[in-house]
Amino acid sequence: MEKGRPEETELKQVIEALIFSTPEPVSLGSLKSIIAAKADGFEVSDDTLMDCIGQLNEDYDEQQRAFRIRNMGGGFSFATREQYYPWLEHLQHQNALRKITQTALETLAIVAYRQPITKPEVDHIRGVDSGYVVKQLLEKGLIAVAGRHDGPGRALLYKTSERFLQHFGLTSVDELPKPREIEEILQDDDMAKHRQLILELKAGMEENEN
Numbered sequence: 001m002e003k004g005r006p007e008e009t010e011l012k013q014v015i016e017a018l019i020f021s022t023p024e025p026v027s028l029g030s031l032k033s034i035i036a037a038k039a040d041g042f043e044v045s046d047d048t049l050m051d052c053i054g055q056l057n058e059d060y061d062e063q064q065r066a067f068r069i070r071n072m073g074g075g076f077s078f079a080t081r082e083q084y085y086p087w088l089e090h091l092q093h094q095n096a097l098r099k100i101t102q103t104a105l106e107t108l109a110i111v112a113y114r115q116p117i118t119k120p121e122v123d124h125i126r127g128v129d130s131g132y133v134v135k136q137l138l139e140k141g142l143i144a145v146a147g148r149h150d151g152p153g154r155a156l157l158y159k160t161s162e163r164f165l166q167h168f169g170l171t172s173v174d175e176l177p178k179p180r181e182i183e184e185i186l187q188d189d190d191m192a193k194h195r196q197l198i199l200e201l202k203a204g205m206e207e208n209e210n
Contacts, residue, residue: 011035011044012052025075100140107133108142112164112176116146116157134158142167 018034019026028046035044053076057068070079080088100108110125111117122130137143146159160173170176 011048012055015049015052016056019069019076020078022077025071025073025077027075030075100142104133104136108137108160108164111137111143111158112160112173115159115173117159118149118155118157120155122158 014035015031018031028049031049032044032046036042053069060068066084067078067080069076072079107122107126107130110122114121114125119130119134122134134143138145141161141163143158143164144161146157148154149157165171165173
């Protein structure tokens with residue numbers, strides 16, 4: 001925006017750009033301060049800002065956009081329309097699955113290569129209590145209960161789930177590479193589809209072998 005009073009259309013676009021580019025909700029006060037700083041002290045009223053936001057939402061309605069500007073958390077932010085929430089749930093779930101810590105990957109590798117396995121056995125291999133990590137993997141649906149051990153205490157047995165196969169692009173756990181195949185597959189261009197899986201599980205495999 002050039003110095004001086006902005007035109008109404010330009011003001012609308014500026015407000016849209018500011019709200020769009022800010023991850024947190026933007027208050028009317030913040031919008032006014034930014035506009036005044038850039039437009040040589042030009043003061044815009046709350047009513048004018050609200051009118052511009054209303055016009056933007058009318059534009060989105062006419063264009064049948066999947067989003068609109070909402071007042072939330074003390075400011076304004078873009079939000080997806082409610083009717084599209086079911087479509088977003090799958091994507092958000094997939095993104096959550098991708099956020100697996102190194103510790104969780106190591107534990108997941110132990111379960112994958114030693115299944116069915118009990119938590120005490122996982123603890124023994126890792127050398128630390130794995131209760132919290134096992135709970136995380138259960139919540140993410142990457143492992144599942146496979147029954148109970150026949151020994152004293154009847155501890156729960158864990159195995160990898162169908163979601164584990166989907167997440168790593170496998171059709172069965174038989175496709176997991178054997179430990180001796182790790183380095184060879186990493187260097188084989190024809191096995192590129194397995195490379196990411198191996199890179200993620202390799203650290204867990206090394207812990208498993210110790």
